[in-house]
Amino acid sequence: MKSIILTVGMELQRMIKDRYFLFFSLLTPFIFYCLFTYINKGVVISGIDFDYFFLISMTCYSLVVNSVQGFGMQMMYDRRQTWMDYLFIHPVTSSQYFVARMLTQLLLNSIIVSVFFLVINTWKQFDRPIGEWIMTSVWLLVVSSLFLTIGILIAQSKKIQTASVTANIVVLGLAILGGLWMPLGTFPEWVQMIGEWLPSYLYARGAWNIAAGEGIEISNIIILVCYFLLCFIGAMTLQYRHRS
Amino acid sequence: MLMLNHISKSFHGQSVLSDITFQMSEGESILLLGTNGAGKSTLIKIILRMLQQDAGGIQWTTNNPRISYLPQSPSMIGNLTVRQFASYVLSLHGRRFQVDTVLKDAGLDDKRKMLAENLSAGQMKRLLFQLAVVTKPKLLFMDEPTAGMDLEAKRLFHKQLAAVRADGVSILITTHILSEAEEVADRLLYLEDGVLTVDRSIDEIRQLRQSVCFRTDEKHQELLLSMGYSLHEGLFRKLTDDADQELQLLIQKSIQLKQLEIKGDTLENYVEGLSRKGVGL
Numbered sequence: 365m366k367s368i369i370l371t372v373g374m375e376l377q378r379m380i381k382d383r384y385f386l387f388f389s390l391l392t393p394f395i396f397y398c399l400f401t402y403i404n405k406g407v408v409i410s411g412i413d414f415d416y417f418f419l420i421s422m423t424c425y426s427l428v429v430n431s432v433q434g435f436g437m438q439m440m441y442d443r444r445q446t447w448m449d450y451l452f453i454h455p456v457t458s459s460q461y462f463v464a465r466m467l468t469q470l471l472l473n474s475i476i477v478s479v480f481f482l483v484i485n486t487w488k489q490f491d492r493p494i495g496e497w498i499m500t501s502v503w504l505l506v507v508s509s510l511f512l513t514i515g516i517l518i519a520q521s522k523k524i525q526t527a528s529v530t531a532n533i534v535v536l537g538l539a540i541l542g543g544l545w546m547p548l549g550t551f552p553e554w555v556q557m558i559g560e561w562l563p564s565y566l567y568a569r570g571a572w573n574i575a576a577g578e579g580i581e582i583s584n585i586i587i588l589v590c591y592f593l594l595c596f597i598g599a600m601t602l603q604y605r606h607r608s
Numbered sequence: 609m610l611m612l613n614h615i616s617k618s619f620h621g622q623s624v625l626s627d628i629t630f631q632m633s634e635g636e637s638i639l640l641l642g643t644n645g646a647g648k649s650t651l652i653k654i655i656l657r658m659l660q661q662d663a664g665g666i667q668w669t670t671n672n673p674r675i676s677y678l679p680q681s682p683s684m685i686g687n688l689t690v691r692q693f694a695s696y697v698l699s700l701h702g703r704r705f706q707v708d709t710v711l712k713d714a715g716l717d718d719k720r721k722m723l724a725e726n727l728s729a730g731q732m733k734r735l736l737f738q739l740a741v742v743t744k745p746k747l748l749f750m751d752e753p754t755a756g757m758d759l760e761a762k763r764l765f766h767k768q769l770a771a772v773r774a775d776g777v778s779i780l781i782t783t784h785i786l787s788e789a790e791e792v793a794d795r796l797l798y799l800e801d802g803v804l805t806v807d808r809s810i811d812e813i814r815q816l817r818q819s820v821c822f823r824t825d826e827k828h829q830e831l832l833l834s835m836g837y838s839l840h841e842g843l844f845r846k847l848t849d850d851a852d853q854e855l856q857l858l859i860q861k862s863i864q865l866k867q868l869e870i871k872g873d874t875l876e877n878y879v880e881g882l883s884r885k886g887v888g889l
Contacts, residue, residue, distance in 0.1 A: 367700060374696040378687040445683045449658050450736070453677045454700045454743075 367456040371464035372471070379472055382434075389430040389476060393422040396545070397484065409547050412575050415488050417547070420500070420575065423480045424568040425544040427473050427508045432538070433531045435469050436515030440527045443519065466512060473508045477501050492575075500571045503580065507567050507588055513595040514563075520602035538564035563591045609634045609673065609746065609778055610655070615664035617650055617802075624650050625802045628664070634746075637779040639789045639810075641879060642799030648782050651799070652677075652749055655780075673747055676740035680751035680782075682732040684724035691720040694739060701743045713768075714738040715761070729756035734765075741768060747778045754785060766791070786876040796875070798882055806882065814872030818851040822868040831861065843867075847877060 379385055400418055407414040442448060452458055481497060514534065521527035539545050541555065542564025548556050559565050566588050570580045615628040625647045632638060642648050653659040655666065656677055684693055694711060698704045711717050714734040719727065727735065733756060740748060754762050769792060773779065783789045796813060798806035823842055824832070835857075837844040848854045851870045858865060 370696065370699050374685070374688065374692070377692055378685065381687045441686070445686075446679050446681060447683045447685050449653075449656075450677060450679055450682065451685075452658070453656055453675055454697060456700055 367460050368464045368467070371456060371461055372468050375464060375468035376471065379468065382438075384437075385430065385434055385472070389426050389434055389472075390479065393426040393429070393480070394483075396425070397422045400545075409549070410572065410576060412572060413490075416490050416492070416575060417572065419480065419484050419488075419490075420568055420571045421544045423477055423504060424564065424571065425539050426476050426480065427504060428511050428538055428544070428564055428567075429535055430472060430476060431469060431508055431511035432515045432518065433535050434515075435465075435512055436518040436531050437527060439465070439516060439519035440521065440524055444524070466509075469512055470505060470509070474501075474505055477504055496574060500574050503570050503574065504567075507570065510563055510567075510588060510592040510595065513592060513599055516599040517595050517602070520599060520606065538562060541565075542568065544568060561587070563588060609669050611667040611669075612655070613665050613667070615651070615654060615661045615666070617647075617654065617659070617661050623802055625654070625661075625799075628799075628802075628804050630797060630804065630807055632747075632778055632780070634669075634778055635773075635776040637773060637781070637792055637794045638797055639793035639795065639875075640780055640782045640797045640799070641882075643801075646799040647802040648799055649680075649751070652751065652780070652782070656749065670746065674743065674745045675747045675749065676743060676745035678733060678736050678740060678748070678750040678753050680755065682729065682736055684727065684732060686723075686725050688724050689721050690716055690724045690727065690735065693724040694735065697739050698742065703742060706742050710735070710738045710742055715764075730758060730761055733757060734761055737765060737768070741772055745777060747780070748772065750779065750781045750783075752783055753781065754783070754788060762788075786874075786879055790875040793875075796879075798879070800882075810875060813875060813878045816878065817847050817849055817873040819845060819847055819871045819873060819877075820851055820854050820868075821845045821871070823866040824863055828861075828863050832863070847873060 397418060401415050404414045404418070409417045451461065456464075478501075481501065485497075515531075518527050518531050518534065521530060541551075541559045542548075542562040543551075543559055544564055548559045548565060551559065566584050570584055570588075573580050573584075610632040612628055612630055615625055616623070617625040628651060640648055640651070650659060654661050656675065685696075688696070691707065691711065695704055695707045698707055698710065708717075711720055714731075714737070716727070716731060716735055719731070724732075724735075733753060737750075737753065754765055757765060766788070769779075773792070779792065781789060781792060790810065793810055795809050796806060797804060822844055824844065829839065832844050833839065835846070837846045839845075846854065855865075855870075
């Protein structure tokens with residue numbers, strides 16, 4: 365446990381200095397938020413004020429970027445460094461290190477959620493109960509582990525270029541087709557049909573449902589669990605193949 | 609302290625290590641050599657549990673012995689300062705309080721705020737060596753430890769290594785600088801195409817052949833060269849299995865010997881001979 369805590373501390377020190385994290389996971393979604401809410405003033409989507417609707421969208425987008433692109437690419441780079449071999453001769457095992465990395469990412473994701481919710485709520489003054497904020501935060505954090513497994517899956521690529529291109533395509537696909545940049549209703553019907561099955565859409569929809577006062581649909585949870593299992597098994601299989 | 613029994617390893621059907629068996633005693637210092645691709649790194653990785661062998665076993669006489677490793681091409685954890693890196697590694701061993709001593713001894717006191725990944729290879733090795741020493745290992749693995757170090761760093765490294773040896777730490781070292789290795793190692797292991805072809809003590813190697821070295825009149829030059837002597841700055845030199853017999857031969861030929869010196873063979877000469885021809889145990 366001591367090794368995991370120390371490694372989480374060390375990883376946090378690294379990540380806070382990571383310009384990629386600061387720019388793509390915090391600054392870019394914030395700029396998008398300012399821009400899109402300015403364009404869509406007074407718009408209401410599915411009974412939710414656009415400012416709040418898009419706060420959910422951009423928080424989801426930020427978590428997807430941080431988990432898939434940030435975490436995935438970091439894993440990929442680290443795997444190629446000899447310090448990984450050096451590290452495991454010290455009192456920290458590869459599984460402890462892996463757990464610490466996952467915990468660090470979840471901590472970073474909780475920082476993202478807190479920063480977005482605090483800053484934008486201070487600015488926009490949403491009149492929402494504290495229970496709803498907590499429920500939405502828990503949902504966003506728990507489901508972000510699915511996107512971490514997608515990141516691990518991408519990190520199994522043989523070449524850095526392949527991983528980088530795949531991560532970009534996956535993040536853009538999840539963001540655009542999943543309705544995180546623009547509401548899904550603005551797309552043609554056939555795109556909507558695809559988008560409704562994407563994990564990013566189901567992820568944001570859970571939070572939108574909480575905002576609309578509806579419960580999270582069981583079918584939504586089941587599909588996301590299936591995605592998680594699929595990605596987790598895929599990542600573990602590929603990792604096992606690499607090792608053997 | 610460590611016993612390797614019939615270790616074998618293949619990659620994609622190609623044998624990299626075949627039936628490697630040797631043991632290492634506590635406090636012993638072993639030099640591991642071999643041609644490029646002979647399997648040295650694979651063997652080290654198997655002992656360090658970074659790779660799993662296909663066959664054979666490794667036995668340790670002590671439970672969970674503390675092992676330290678100095679890689680040939682070290683890299684540092686990205687986005688951490690030198691102090692943060694050292695502090696993290698030491699914390700894992702409950703020795704965070706020694707961070708200032710480590711940085712000072714590694715000569716990196718003024719670089720504590722620099723990103724560790726930006727250190728030169730020699731500086732990284734100095735830091736990793738200090739971290740290895742402070743964590744009190746039972747076994748220390750070093751892959752080309754002085755490559756990239758300047759003269760002063762090398763001198764300091766050898767001084768500290770002597771202290772580590774005096775503490776009874778077992779050492780396994782690979783290096784191409786054999787003159788340095790000769791001072792450190794007790795025993796030589798030589799790998800050739802994944803097979804252990806030599807397992808001999810350095811003392812034994814020194815006694816295998818002797819170097820006969822002397823000066824004499826120029827008139828004997830042609831005869832001596834025909835007898836296999838080399839000539840360098842007026843000094844005739846020959847490596848022989850039997851120095852007494854060689855001296856008798858020289859006396860028989862009435863060669864007057866000046867400044868005669870008979871020395872044991874050097875590790876460098878021995879290894880040079882190994883790399884030229886296949887050698888059996």
